[in-house]
Amino acid sequence: MSKVLDQVESIVKPITEELGFELVDLAFEKEGKNWFLRIFADSEGGIDIDDCALISERVSEKLDEADPISENYFLEVSSPGAERPLKKEADFEKAVGAYVHVTSYEPIEGRKMWEGTLVAYDGETLTVEIMDKTRQVVCVIPKEKVAKARLAIKF
Numbered sequence: 001m002s003k004v005l006d007q008v009e010s011i012v013k014p015i016t017e018e019l020g021f022e023l024v025d026l027a028f029e030k031e032g033k034n035w036f037l038r039i040f041a042d043s044e045g046g047i048d049i050d051d052c053a054l055i056s057e058r059v060s061e062k063l064d065e066a067d068p069i070s071e072n073y074f075l076e077v078s079s080p081g082a083e084r085p086l087k088k089e090a091d092f093e094k095a096v097g098a099y100v101h102v103t104s105y106e107p108i109e110g111r112k113m114w115e116g117t118l119v120a121y122d123g124e125t126l127t128v129e130i131m132d133k134t135r136q137v138v139c140v141i142p143k144e145k146v147a148k149a150r151l152a153i154k155f
Helices: 002-018 049-066 089-095
Strands: 022-031 034-042 073-078 099-108 111-121 125-132 135-142 146-151
Touching: 002 022, 002 034, 002 049, 034 049, 049 073, 089 111, 099 125, 099 135, 111 135
Parallel strands: 034 073
Antiparallel strands: 022 034, 099 111, 099 146, 111 125, 125 135
């Protein structure tokens, strides 16, 4: 599956960059009987439905030419939304100071989930300040133990 996504990314990324967008994430998922190729793109000023349609049109042409996916699928292009995933180094660097949700593969000091402010990222560790009952706690999470990370909405 990752081979397919690598091939798709090599097709999609130059198109999104040429159009002035950032390729945030790709997903190829089966839901019921149907396969979906989902492309998440964004830009500094955000992305709207017309931008998504333009990306979809350009990407669809190139995917039809290259034909990297043997299954029939639906192509969806959208914004990553307010709870944008953090995957690349640049994503984590830009998120310093933001409210985040992080989960780990295994417990770290008895915890597998943190939601709070990303106060620092040095390429190897995330430092997240969370509320633990009534006190602020600073947690250091090794990057290699992070299963998922995303921006979060603070309530």
